[in-house]
Amino acid sequence: MAAALEPLAARAPPMRTGGPLAWIRTQLFGSWPSGVATLALVGLFAWWLPGLFDWAVLHAVTAPSLDACRAARGSGACWGAIVEKHRLVIFGRYPFDEQWRPLAATLALLALLTASCTRVFWNRWLALAWPAVLVAFFALMSGGVFGLASVPTDRWGGLPLTIMLSTFSVALAFPLAVLVALGRRSTLPAIRTLCAVYVELVRGVPLVSVLFMASFMFPLLMPPGVSIDVLLRVLAGITLFGAAYLAEVVRGGLQAVPNGQIEAAASLGLTYWQTQRKIVLPQALAMVVPGIMNSFISTFKDTSLVTIVSLYELTGSLGLAFDSDADWRPYKIEGYLFIAVIYFAFCLSMSRYSLWVETHLSRSRER
Amino acid sequence: MQRRWSWRSRTLRALAYQVFALALIAAGAGFLMHNTLVNMRVRGIQSGFDFLTSTAGFDIGESPIAYESTDPYWKAFAVGVLNTLRVAAIGIVATTLLGTLAGVGRFSRNAIVRGLSYGYVELFRNVPVLLQLLTWYILFTQVLPPINEAIRLAPGIYISKSGMSFPWPLWAPGHAMAAAGALAGLAAGWGYRRWARIQFERTGKPWPVVLPGAALLIGGAFAGWLIGGAPAALDVPVKGEFVIEGGAALTPEFMSVLTGLVIYTGTFVAEVVRAGIQAVPRGQVEAAAALGLSRWQQMRLIVLPQALRVIIPPLTNQYLNLTKNSSLAVAIGYPDIVSISNTAINQTGRAVECIAVIMAVYLALSLATSALMGWYNRRAAIRER
Numbered sequence: 161m162a163a164a165l166e167p168l169a170a171r172a173p174p175m176r177t178g179g180p181l182a183w184i185r186t187q188l189f190g191s192w193p194s195g196v197a198t199l200a201l202v203g204l205f206a207w208w209l210p211g212l213f214d215w216a217v218l219h220a221v222t223a224p225s226l227d228a229c230r231a232a233r234g235s236g237a238c239w240g241a242i243v244e245k246h247r248l249v250i251f252g253r254y255p256f257d258e259q260w261r262p263l264a265a266t267l268a269l270l271a272l273l274t275a276s277c278t279r280v281f282w283n284r285w286l287a288l289a290w291p292a293v294l295v296a297f298f299a300l301m302s303g304g305v306f307g308l309a310s311v312p313t314d315r316w317g318g319l320p321l322t323i324m325l326s327t328f329s330v331a332l333a334f335p336l337a338v339l340v341a342l343g344r345r346s347t348l349p350a351i352r353t354l355c356a357v358y359v360e361l362v363r364g365v366p367l368v369s370v371l372f373m374a375s376f377m378f379p380l381l382m383p384p385g386v387s388i389d390v391l392l393r394v395l396a397g398i399t400l401f402g403a404a405y406l407a408e409v410v411r412g413g414l415q416a417v418p419n420g421q422i423e424a425a426a427s428l429g430l431t432y433w434q435t436q437r438k439i440v441l442p443q444a445l446a447m448v449v450p451g452i453m454n455s456f457i458s459t460f461k462d463t464s465l466v467t468i469v470s471l472y473e474l475t476g477s478l479g480l481a482f483d484s485d486a487d488w489r490p491y492k493i494e495g496y497l498f499i500a501v502i503y504f505a506f507c508l509s510m511s512r513y514s515l516w517v518e519t520h521l522s523r524s525r526e527r
Numbered sequence: 528m529q530r531r532w533s534w535r536s537r538t539l540r541a542l543a544y545q546v547f548a549l550a551l552i553a554a555g556a557g558f559l560m561h562n563t564l565v566n567m568r569v570r571g572i573q574s575g576f577d578f579l580t581s582t583a584g585f586d587i588g589e590s591p592i593a594y595e596s597t598d599p600y601w602k603a604f605a606v607g608v609l610n611t612l613r614v615a616a617i618g619i620v621a622t623t624l625l626g627t628l629a630g631v632g633r634f635s636r637n638a639i640v641r642g643l644s645y646g647y648v649e650l651f652r653n654v655p656v657l658l659q660l661l662t663w664y665i666l667f668t669q670v671l672p673p674i675n676e677a678i679r680l681a682p683g684i685y686i687s688k689s690g691m692s693f694p695w696p697l698w699a700p701g702h703a704m705a706a707a708g709a710l711a712g713l714a715a716g717w718g719y720r721r722w723a724r725i726q727f728e729r730t731g732k733p734w735p736v737v738l739p740g741a742a743l744l745i746g747g748a749f750a751g752w753l754i755g756g757a758p759a760a761l762d763v764p765v766k767g768e769f770v771i772e773g774g775a776a777l778t779p780e781f782m783s784v785l786t787g788l789v790i791y792t793g794t795f796v797a798e799v800v801r802a803g804i805q806a807v808p809r810g811q812v813e814a815a816a817a818l819g820l821s822r823w824q825q826m827r828l829i830v831l832p833q834a835l836r837v838i839i840p841p842l843t844n845q846y847l848n849l850t851k852n853s854s855l856a857v858a859i860g861y862p863d864i865v866s867i868s869n870t871a872i873n874q875t876g877r878a879v880e881c882i883a884v885i886m887a888v889y890l891a892l893s894l895a896t897s898a899l900m901g902w903y904n905r906r907a908a909i910r911e912r
Contacts, residue, residue: 183638186636187637187638188637188638190636191636194635194636197635197637197639197640198637198639201639201640201643202639347541348541348545349545350545350548350549351544351548354548354549354552361890363893364886364890364893365851365885365886365890365893366851366852366854366865366885366889367851367854368854368855368857369854369865369882369885369886372865372868372869372872372878372882372885373882376878377878379566380562380563380566380567380572380878380879381559381562381563382566383562383565384562384565384566384569457653461654461655461656462655464655464657464658465855467657467858468657468855468857468858475655475657475658475661490669493662493665493666493670496658496661496662497662500654500658500662503654503655503658504650504653504654507652507653508649508653511653
């Protein structure tokens with residue numbers, strides 16, 4: 161009766177579910193199609209990325225030297241072109257010695273926008289700061305006051321123009337959009353129809369056609385002798401265009417306010433405007449902050465279109481900087497990448513903010 | 528009972544507001560109209576659409592229909608509309624494929640596929656589409672080699688600064704037979720699908736639909752092609768010293784517009800698809816897994832049909848956006864309707880009429896797309912009992 165009790169062989173330990181190895185096993189080689197995809201993609205990256213890295217970093221020229229750039233042509237990027245042209249790209253044709261003015265004005269505008277997005281500053285002062293900063297922006301940019309040299313609007317350009325066009329058009333479009341959204345939900349048939357026709361008409365045509373209208377047709381619409389600056393015409397065009405889209409966003413918020421709220425307000429004896437101002441709009445607008453933010457992002461991107469009607473915002477001033485200079489023209493692609501990074505940084509930070517607001521809002525609604 | 532018309536009467540106030548609003552709009556419109564007429568008289572601008580029949584006198588880089596510079600303006604506009612439609616139609620199909628891939632890719636079990644989909648969406652959504660078009664245009668016209676050093680991608684396919692050339696079948700009556708065969712195959716496939724559905728509902732056994740349907744379609748086309756005498760003549764591009772002759776060609780302008788629009792709009796479609804899939808409750812997927820459906824079956828039979836209802840309305844918006852954004856082609860010289868109208872404005876000075884043409888074309892396209900997608904949406908909607 162020997163060996164009565166042989167212990168069983170130890171079982172293998174359970175598969176590890178933590179740690180990098182387990183992550184690779186489950187996330188990269190979870191099944192055979194997944195494994196094939198991983199290998200194919202890694203192979204593709206191994207094939208592409210070194211070349212890209214060579215071009216963008218290893219063989220790139222960062223000094224603003226034309227000879228070095230020509231020597232590296234085809235094998236390395238010429239970031240020196242951006243170093244050479246950055247003032248012209250960012251400020252456009254604004255007089256070189258006065259470029260501190262657009263810088264200061266833009267920084268003030270950006271500070272105002274940042275403050276508007278921060279909860280601590282949400283008070284009465286912010287409402288007062290808006291008109292003050294907008295007026296200061298115009299005063300700084302156009303000059304003619306406080307001993308500043310006057311700069312006509314056709315010399316404005318670059319990033320200040322991009323930021324100004326998007327901020328002003330959204331700020332002006334917003335009140336209009338609220339009115340139109342209320343109009344589309346009005347019980348008065350004539351007003352409802354007017355607002356619906358406006359929104360559907362504008363949403364059915366491309367922005368380029370609206371800009372063409374602002375550029376070619378607007379002068380015909382004004383009384384003889386009256387001429388309006390092209391910048392203001394284009395600003396009006398973008399505002400009217402953006403307001404239609406924004407109105408739909410706001411209308412979405414209005415529809416989400418329960419009817420009981422309006423009935424309760426009516427039973428308290430509030431008038432139509434009191435109801436809208438104190439009961440409906442605060443709830444509706446809070447719900448659509450992400451939508452408004454998206455609208456702002458698309459307006460920011462859409463401002464690049466004004467280059468088609470010869471206003472030199474960021475995209476236009478890049479063309480201006482490189483097209484007028486035969487030596488540097490071959491390096492325009494580096495310039496495009498540069499302003500793409502600027503647009504990307506602005507849009508990404510705005511969309512991140514919008515995400516933050518969204519989680520913030522849903523947190524207050526979760527129980 | 529005597530009715531008292533006082534300002535406190537709600538009916539009266541409503542009426543007064545509406546009359547006031549209408550009067551304001553009418554006065555504004557009248558004012559602008561009057562100014563326009565006065566300005567036109569002062570500047571000696573002629574108006575009216577009579578210029579449509581006069582000679583256009585400019586060349587158009589590419590045209591799906593025969594066009595000469597001696598043709599009238601209306602024909603130039605027609606070429607522009609066709610060019611817009613060409614980009615929009617191909618773009619909508621391509622962007623749907625790309626966007627769906629990237630949107631579904633966000634739910635992949637593979638971390639690299641997930642990361643790639645996410646990176647693609649974030650990168651290309653946050654850069655203006657105009658900038659992307661301009662960048663593609665530079666890539667296609669400056670980075671590619673000149674035509675005498677054209678890159679041979681595959682036998683008969685060349686790509687260079689001047690565009691891409693590829694083989695194209697020479698037209699033969701047999702192709703019409705092939706098309707007829709494909710139509711017959713389509714009809715047969717549809718009939719087979721109905722039959723398979725009846726079988727499925729009677730026996731409860733799933734019946735393969737996709738592969739036999741595709742086989743019927745392709746088989747029908749192939750049979751038609753054989754009956755038509757199997758025309759196999761291809762117009763293959765031949766590379767000469769300075770020019771590539773023969774075959775079909777895509778201009779760099781067309782390729783830039785198409786690539787830029789598809790990649791940009793694809794990111795939005797991906798987000799729409801992702802949101803649609805996320806809107807399907809998790810319990811549905813878990814229930815499907817509990818029934819033993821494979822991951823692919825879960826997606827195709829359970830998730831996608833439900834997600835489609837959420838997806839279609841915003842997807843329609845993206846299609847409309849793509850069509851409207853094709854107007855940016857004017858920036859790189861692709862002769863779409865906006866580009867042609869721009870030339871016409873500069874030549875004739877009739878801004879009002881030309882802008883009216885642009886707006887009418889896009890409004891018509893928007894309404895048509897909305898109507899089509901509305902019809903499809905009603906089909907995909909829940910059939911409530």
